[in-house]
Amino acid sequence: MSKVVIVTFCLFLMVKLCCLVCLHDSAQRDTHVVSPPAVIPHTTKIFRRSTTWAPQLPLRVTPWYLPGQSALLTLSQNTQLQSAMREVTKTISDMLSVQRSEGPLLLNRDMSKYCRSIWGDPSLLNYKRCGSRDLSYHGERCLDVVIPDSHLHGYEVWPMNGTEPDHVTPNGTGVPDTDFLLYVRVAQTEKCALQPSVIAYASYCQLDHSGRPIAGVIVFCPKRLRDGVYQHQHIVQVCLHEILHALGFSSSLFERWIDCSFPGQCSSRSRVTNTDERGQLRIYTPNVMQRMGEHLGAGNVGAPLEDQESPTSSHWESRMMQGSILTASLSPPHLTYLDSITLAAFQDMGWYGVNTSMSSHLVWGKGAGVSFGLPSTCQEKLADFFCKDQGEIGCHHLHLNKGNCSTDAFLDGCRIYKPLLQGGECWLKQENYGADEIYHSQSRCFFSNLTKETKHEKVKGRCYLHRCIAPNTFQIKVQGSEWTDCPAGEWIEVKGFEGVLLCPDGRLCSGFDRPPAPTSVSPTSPFYGTFPQIGPGIRVQLTIVQNLEWNPAKKKLLTEEVLGVVAHHAGVQRCFLHASTQLDTDLSFVLVIGESSNCRPHPTGSWPHSSIMNLTDYFITYESPQFSTITIRFQSHGSQNSIVSQAGLVGTCVGVILFCAMLILTICWCKYRARSLQVRDVYHAQL
Ligand SMILES: *[C@@H]1O[C@H](CO)[C@@H](O)[C@H](O)[C@H]1NC(C)=O
Ligand SMILES: *[C@@H]1O[C@H](CO)[C@@H](O)[C@H](O)[C@H]1NC(C)=O
Ligand SMILES: *[C@@H]1O[C@H](CO)[C@@H](O)[C@H](O)[C@H]1NC(C)=O
Ligand SMILES: *[C@@H]1O[C@H](CO)[C@@H](O)[C@H](O)[C@H]1NC(C)=O
Ligand SMILES: *[C@@H]1O[C@H](CO)[C@@H](O)[C@H](O)[C@H]1NC(C)=O
Numbered sequence: 001m002s003k004v005v006i007v008t009f010c011l012f013l014m015v016k017l018c019c020l021v022c023l024h025d026s027a028q029r030d031t032h033v034v035s036p037p038a039v040i041p042h043t044t045k046i047f048r049r050s051t052t053w054a055p056q057l058p059l060r061v062t063p064w065y066l067p068g069q070s071a072l073l074t075l076s077q078n079t080q081l082q083s084a085m086r087e088v089t090k091t092i093s094d095m096l097s098v099q100r101s102e103g104p105l106l107l108n109r110d111m112s113k114y115c116r117s118i119w120g121d122p123s124l125l126n127y128k129r130c131g132s133r134d135l136s137y138h139g140e141r142c143l144d145v146v147i148p149d150s151h152l153h154g155y156e157v158w159p160m161n162g163t164e165p166d167h168v169t170p171n172g173t174g175v176p177d178t179d180f181l182l183y184v185r186v187a188q189t190e191k192c193a194l195q196p197s198v199i200a201y202a203s204y205c206q207l208d209h210s211g212r213p214i215a216g217v218i219v220f221c222p223k224r225l226r227d228g229v230y231q232h233q234h235i236v237q238v239c240l241h242e243i244l245h246a247l248g249f250s251s252s253l254f255e256r257w258i259d260c261s262f263p264g265q266c267s268s269r270s271r272v273t274n275t276d277e278r279g280q281l282r283i284y285t286p287n288v289m290q291r292m293g294e295h296l297g298a299g300n301v302g303a304p305l306e307d308q309e310s311p312t313s314s315h316w317e318s319r320m321m322q323g324s325i326l327t328a329s330l331s332p333p334h335l336t337y338l339d340s341i342t343l344a345a346f347q348d349m350g351w352y353g354v355n356t357s358m359s360s361h362l363v364w365g366k367g368a369g370v371s372f373g374l375p376s377t378c379q380e381k382l383a384d385f386f387c388k389d390q391g392e393i394g395c396h397h398l399h400l401n402k403g404n405c406s407t408d409a410f411l412d413g414c415r416i417y418k419p420l421l422q423g424g425e426c427w428l429k430q431e432n433y434g435a436d437e438i439y440h441s442q443s444r445c446f447f448s449n450l451t452k453e454t455k456h457e458k459v460k461g462r463c464y465l466h467r468c469i470a471p472n473t474f475q476i477k478v479q480g481s482e483w484t485d486c487p488a489g490e491w492i493e494v495k496g497f498e499g500v501l502l503c504p505d506g507r508l509c510s511g512f513d514r515p516p517a518p519t520s521v522s523p524t525s526p527f528y529g530t531f532p533q534i535g536p537g538i539r540v541q542l543t544i545v546q547n548l549e550w551n552p553a554k555k556k557l558l559t560e561e562v563l564g565v566v567a568h569h570a571g572v573q574r575c576f577l578h579a580s581t582q583l584d585t586d587l588s589f590v591l592v593i594g595e596s597s598n599c600r601p602h603p604t605g606s607w608p609h610s611s612i613m614n615l616t617d618y619f620i621t622y623e624s625p626q627f628s629t630i631t632i633r634f635q636s637h638g639s640q641n642s643i644v645s646q647a648g649l650v651g652t653c654v655g656v657i658l659f660c661a662m663l664i665l666t667i668c669w670c671k672y673r674a675r676s677l678q679v680r681d682v683y684h685a686q687l
Contacts, residue, residue, distance in 0.1 A: 022328055023191050023201035024245040025314055027219070028252050031143045031203040034110045035211075056097035056353035061089040061243070062105075062178040065574070066145065067565050072186045072222045075556050081225060084235045085184065086575070088243060095338070096247070096346060097353035098212070104174025104571070105181055106153045107206050107215050113137055114155055126158040133157045133167055142205035142217045145183045151175055176571045180247065183217040192221030199224040199235060202242035204250070210266065211256040212351035216246035233333035241325055244342070248349045249326060251305075251312035257285065258350035266350055273305065273312060278374065281305045281312060285348035291341045297367040303341050304373075308410050316341070318410035320373035322364040322385075322397065328410050335398055335419055337362070363507060364397055378414035387415050395445035395461040396420070399507050400427050402445050402461040417461070426463035436479040436497070437463045444508060448501035450478055450494055457499055464501070468509035476501065533594045535609045537580055540566070542587040543631040555583035562632055566591070570611040591634075 063085045073081065111118075114137040115130035140147045150172040157167040175181050182202075192198055200220045204213035218239065225235070248257070254273050260266040275281050282302030289300040304317035306328050315328040323331060324339045337360040347354045365372045368384060378386040385397055387405040394417045396403035402424035403417025423430070426443040436450060444466045449457035465477040466486070475483040478501075481494050489505035540562065559579045567574040572593075580592045593609065613634055 022241065022245075022315065023195060023198055024203060024242060025251060025309065027143060027191065027201045027203040028245075028250055028314075031205050031217075032110070032141065033205055033207060033252075034108050034140065035207045036108050036209050037111055055099070057100050058093040059096040059098050059179050059247075059352065060100075060177055061092050061180045061182055062175055063089065063182050063184045064175070065184050065564055066186075067561060072188075073225060075560065077225050078560065080232065081184075081186070081220065081235070082574075084232060084239055087236050088239045091240060091338075091358075092243060092247070095343070095355050095358045097355070098179050098351065100179060101208075104176045105151075105178040105214065106172060106174040107140065107147060107151050107181070108153055109140055109155055111155075113140075115157070119158070119160060125161050125163070129158040130155065131158060131160065142183050142215060143203055143219070144187075144189070145185055145217050147183075147215075148172070151181065173571070177573075180213065181215040182243070182246070183215070184220070185217060186220045186222050186225070188222055189219055191219070192223065196223070199238045200242050202246040204246045204253075207256075210258060210351060211253070212349075213247055213253070216243075218242055218246070237325070237330060237333045237336060240338075241330065244326060244346075245314055247346075248351065249314060249342070249345060251314045253349075254283070254312065257348060260350040261286075269348075269350075272348075274302070276302065280307060280317070283345065283348075285345070287344035287347045288341060291344040295341065295362055295366060296369055296372055298370045301370055303345070306410060307412070317373070318408075319375070319378060319412060319414050320365055321362065322416065323362055329408060332419060332421065334400065335396065363510075366506060373414070375412040375414060385416065387417055390415065393420070393460045395447060395504075397507065399444040399446070399504055401425050402463070420461075424461075438465050438477070438479055439463050440465055442466060446476065446501050446504070449499040450497040450501055451499050452497060454498060459500075459502075466508060471510050472506060472508065474503075474509050476503070533580075533592045535593055537590040537592045538609065538612060539588055539635040540591050541633045541635065542583075543633070544587065550583075550585075552582075559583050559589055563591070565632065566612060570608050572608045572611070576608075 063082075065082070111130065114134055116132045116134045117130075119126045119129055119131045121127060139149060140152060149169075151174065152172045154169045154171040156165040156169075158165050191201060198221055200218055202216055202218040204216035206213065206215035208214045255269075257269050257272050258266045259269050269285065272283055272285055273281055274284055282304050284302040288303045292303040293300045304320050306313035306315040306317050308318075309315065309328060313328065314326075316324050316326050318327050318329060321327050321339070321341070323335060323337055324342055325336055326342050330336055338358055339362045340356070340359040341362065343354050343356055343359045346352050347356075364385060371377050372385075377383055379388075381388075387394055387403075389405055390407075392405040394403050394405060395401075396417050396419040401419040401421070404420050404424075405415050406418050407413060407415045408418075424445075426439055426445045427441050428439060429441070430439045436452065442465055443463045445461045446464055447459050448462050448464070449459045450462070451457045466474050467477075467483065468474050472488050474486055474488075476486045476494075477483050478494055478497060481496055484492065484494050486492060486501070486503035488503050488508075491500045491502050493500055542558070542562065559582075563577045563579065564574060566572075567577050576593050576595065578592050578594055579589045581590045583589045591612070593612075
């Protein structure tokens with residue numbers, strides 16, 4: 001009895017501590033998803049693609065940083081976060097393409113929220129239109145993020161029979177150059193607090209008429225961004241994993257994947273997932289089945305979903321897909337790949353063109369047949385890839401690291417060589433731990449008991465040099481030995497040593513065993529650098545109601561914040577805007593526009609000076625009276641005339657007034673700010 005309790009408790013601890021790294025499914029359950037009004041979910045069977053042929057162009061994911069939250073992180077943490085996001089959006093746009101819709105992206109409003117009643121009599125002029133407004137409607141959210149009105153379609157409320165609407169909320173200006181809008185929030189949410197190991201989670205909140213996600217949110221847990229050494233590749237990996245969920249690899253979207261294999265039209269897929277004869281849930285779509293079959297060497301096979309997450313997981317089964325970016329428990333970044341089966345799933349969603357040259361083939365389970373990785377076969381004596389004895393030191397299957405034979409909550413009792421970190425990286429030059437071992441970028445892990453002494457040695461994972469001659473053909477070198485041929489799959493002896501060494505088959509010299517590049521975090525600093533500047537600088541004058549004490553860090557933070565706000569409202573990519581001077585004592589700085597290597601090319605070639613200069617006064621307002629109000633004004637650099645006046649236009653028509661009214665935006669620095677001490681303190685306290 002007590003044994004059962006202890007085992008249960010340990011399992012619980014394991015789940016708690018090591019593996020529940022991805023909160024996508026739980027975040028998605030909490031996210032209200034809005035579709036365009038015409039689509040009634042699950043009833044539209046066939047829809048046409050655009051009648052004119054449109055090319056598929058790279059998917060543009062636009063991160064939208066909520067103003068104000070940079071206060072939760074230091075400047076360098078912010079820069080690192082943004083640099084990670086840029087890396088991920090670049091990967092996504094290399095990987096996926098879509099038929100772009102015209103104009104800026106506008107998100108939909110949920111009619112069932114803003115509208116209390118709809119005219120239901122077909123004889124009425126305004127049949128099916130909204131008849132009365134829900135006065136408690138306060139706009140749309142994406143999980144916890146309030147979507148700005150400028151990102152949303154407008155709506156109208158109609159009288160029973162009239163031709164003029166009773167109420168009009170105009171369309172927003174939308175977000176230019178965007179196919180997927182990603183709200184980026186940094187907040188210590190309840191989910192972060194409950195799962196301290198979580199770095200980030202994401203969900204989608206808007207779909208287009210074909211069911212493709214067009215907007216979502218990614219939440220970063222600030223504690224993990226602050227912890228110790230900043231692990232850039234780790235953040236990039238988690239971020240990519242989460243965004244892949246939000247773009248379509250989500251159990252809540254499986255049944256909405258479409259089949260666009262016939263030219264000109266798409267139809268619903270009848271069934272994406274199904275349970276096989278052993279009770280394993282799998283994805284059965286054409287490309288996925290083909291890739292999975294090729295991988296296992298076994299005809300067409302569905303690709304298995306994680307059975308430890310119910311009812312339907314948004315992850316691949318850990319036992320069978322180790323090393324994929326979409327398993328529930330991720331290996332370190334250098335042992336994780338964007339694999340071909342994941343890419344096949346994106347092909348089968350129907351919404352995307354996929355650049356298959358991005359993919360790596362999984363090494364785990366390659367050629368191992370249909371019964372590979374079953375809980376019943378993984379324990380067999382000769383089961384390739386798996387191991388028997390808990391705690392035994394062998395080699396991780398990619399042979400870059402030594403491995404520790406162990407299990408976790410997703411492995412259903414199977415044991416694998418988990419990569420041994422801190423000392424187990426053969427590819428990392430370090431103090432040699434075992435005699436005769438060599439740690440070097442060209443070293444790999446080999447099972448061996450080579451020794452110069454005569455005493456008996458147990459076979460275990462050791463690090464020796466290797467060099468590639470051809471695919472799967474290589475030589476090895478032990479400390480003090482000559483280069484020795486190492487025929488894949490055979491045990492060899494090495495001159496001058498007792499014992500043997502196993503040459504792995506199909507794991508080395510095939511392009512998948514690159515050691516990670518030396519960790520280079522080189523986020524381009526947006527500050528005070530020289531840039532290929534385009535056009536004149538613009539002096540930005542800030543006015544703050546309260547008297548605050550300033551230090552350089554606070555000034556940088558504020559400058560960063562202001563650039564974010566300006567970029568957003570001028571519809572420019574943030575990375576084009578730079579501060580060429582520090583914030584003066586009179587709180588002004590010079591903003592310059594210039595290209596940056598991390599930016600997508602500016603679309604039209606017309607540079608946004610005028611759209612910036614045309615912005616009237618801007619406010620950053622804090623919600624509570626204790627918070628400061630900051631006004632942003634623009635002047636041509638060198639000129640003393642503040643260019644804030646749009647007065648000539650105001651009054652010419654209602655539309656313009658509305659437009660200007662929208663321009664005078666109150667930016668929620670937001671509810672979270674008001675609630676969070678860190679935020680309120682940021683400009684008041686010493687940083
Ligand atoms: C496809 O991916 C490769 C990198 O693997 C990249 O160099 C290339 O530009 C991508 N092609 C497209 C059309 O995005
Ligand atoms: C609506 O207007 C039409 C004429 O435009 C009229 O025939 C009809 O009676 C009106 N319906 C109601 C319910 O007022
Ligand atoms: C908003 O834009 C849509 C097209 O995207 C248009 O059909 C609609 O009439 C516009 N609504 C308003 C209130 O301008
Ligand atoms: C291997 O993993 C076990 C737990 O599964 C742990 O107790 C042991 O210390 C690990 N060994 C090494 C060398 O890290
Ligand atoms: C090395 O391992 C092999 C196979 O287990 C064994 O036959 C041999 O005696 C071992 N040699 C030494 C020197 O330990």
